Amino acid sequence: MGQFSREELEAEFAKFKAFNDKVAITQDWDPWADQFTVDADYVEHALGTFKGREEIRTWVKKTMGRFPGNHMVGYLSLWHVVDEETGRIICEIDNPMRDPGDGTVFTATNITILTYGGDGLWAKEEDVYNPMEFAQAAKAWCNKARELGNLTDDATKWLETVGKYF
DSSP, X not given: OOSSOHHHHHHHHHHHHHHHHHHHXXXXXXXXXXXXXXXXXXXXXXXXXXXXXXXXXXXXXXXXXXXXXGXXXXXXXXXXXXXXXXXXXXXXXXXXXXXXXXXXXXXXXXXXXXXXXXXXXXXXXXXXXXXXXXXXXXXXXXXXXXXXXXXOHHHHHHHHTTGGGO
16 A cells, blocks of 8 residues: 555545636636645646646646637546555546537547645646647637637637647
């Protein structure tokens, strides 16, 4: 058996999911970042590794404060497993985007590996995903929103710069 019990890991993961639910509504990423240890690592395969809570905070606020991050309306755990030996939770997170205006759902998923650090804090998060899948979902959202007359300014800018490559 690992350092942390299954019950503790499950309880902390329930708190993590609650933070995800709350940030999807408030877009306030500070409390979300506060759930990491001060020396935590965040491994984001497409963008690099962020060291420490404050670097994680800066990165997440910048990334999720602009398109397509600021158009995501949920971070839902579809399933999870607990690895007591390593103190890890492994889960699949769904990242649906806001309704473009006709109820169409655009989303992409990632696998998240959380390593618990104790005292209610996570020591590491690693997100594994296909960046192309996320980019194509964002571009499809843009095209549908434009068709419906609901394309936001920041999505337009993304579509004309980054999105044109997908």
